[in-house]
Amino acid sequence: MQYRIAFLLAMRSATLAAGFVSPRAVAVVVGELSTSRGISSTKLNASTMKELAEKVLVNPKFPTEWPFSPEDFMRQDESDDTIFYDQPRLVYHIDDFAVDALTKYYAENLKEGDDVLDICSSWVSHYPKDFKGGKVVGLGMNEYELSQNKQLTSYDVKDLNSDCVFPYDDESFDKVTCVVSIDYLNQPRKVFDEIARVLRPGGECIISMSNRCFPTKAFRIWLQTNDLEHIFTVGSFFHFSGKFEPATCEDISPNPGRSDPLFIVKATKKKIN
Numbered sequence: 001m002q003y004r005i006a007f008l009l010a011m012r013s014a015t016l017a018a019g020f021v022s023p024r025a026v027a028v029v030v031g032e033l034s035t036s037r038g039i040s041s042t043k044l045n046a047s048t049m050k051e052l053a054e055k056v057l058v059n060p061k062f063p064t065e066w067p068f069s070p071e072d073f074m075r076q077d078e079s080d081d082t083i084f085y086d087q088p089r090l091v092y093h094i095d096d097f098a099v100d101a102l103t104k105y106y107a108e109n110l111k112e113g114d115d116v117l118d119i120c121s122s123w124v125s126h127y128p129k130d131f132k133g134g135k136v137v138g139l140g141m142n143e144y145e146l147s148q149n150k151q152l153t154s155y156d157v158k159d160l161n162s163d164c165v166f167p168y169d170d171e172s173f174d175k176v177t178c179v180v181s182i183d184y185l186n187q188p189r190k191v192f193d194e195i196a197r198v199l200r201p202g203g204e205c206i207i208s209m210s211n212r213c214f215p216t217k218a219f220r221i222w223l224q225t226n227d228l229e230h231i232f233t234v235g236s237f238f239h240f241s242g243k244f245e246p247a248t249c250e251d252i253s254p255n256p257g258r259s260d261p262l263f264i265v266k267a268t269k270k271k272i273n
Helices: 002-017 023-029 046-055 096-109 143-147 188-198 227-241
Strands: 116-121 136-140 154-157 173-179 199-209 248-251 263-268
Touching: 046 227, 046 248, 096 199, 116 188, 136 143, 143 154, 173 188, 188 199, 188 227, 199 227, 227 263
Parallel strands: 116 136, 116 173, 136 154, 173 199
Antiparallel strands: 199 263, 248 263
């Protein structure tokens, strides 16, 4: 309990340091579990939100121990995920403007020849059309969706909520990406350990996040927090793995207030001395 309180205080401190604190952060610290997500990115002007988002992971004060409880990662729908994801969904999960922004970001951050693993993958990975990777592997839930992803050189079907172990060798990828899906993984500590295991030293994990989700499958703490607190939470997942350099955030939202927000939280795997 003490580590949970420390985490909530640290999250509040980080958002205060960025110049922002949500009503929900204060409520939880004093013991009132609020369902409000506080102030969202759509209520702040573009320059303000970008500045706040990118400050959240600057010198954060994480607690000394993992602060989350199993209840934080419970979902409204705890039925077998294979049932929910059995039906193919060949649609974007963020709007076209956000898709374009993510593709442009990848164009600047994926290098020719990179071996890339896309977790929670589907029918599209949003990489640039001219990206020439090495092996580009998708790991996802729906085989038909994965089979339609023309950017993948191979794919594997697996439910990471039932078994978090990636079916790949140690240090076999240069990049790991995850597009607006981190909020569905209910064992993030194990997943981030696996991300670190399969990344080569100096490799990078790129997590993109928005405020869209399937609410019945997103874990509880995600639904109870706002955009800035999501950034802090994902940054903490990198931190508590102990295998990454400090995470950073970039706000690449294309049209704040008029289209979906988009945040990148990324970290580099520590190099072996």
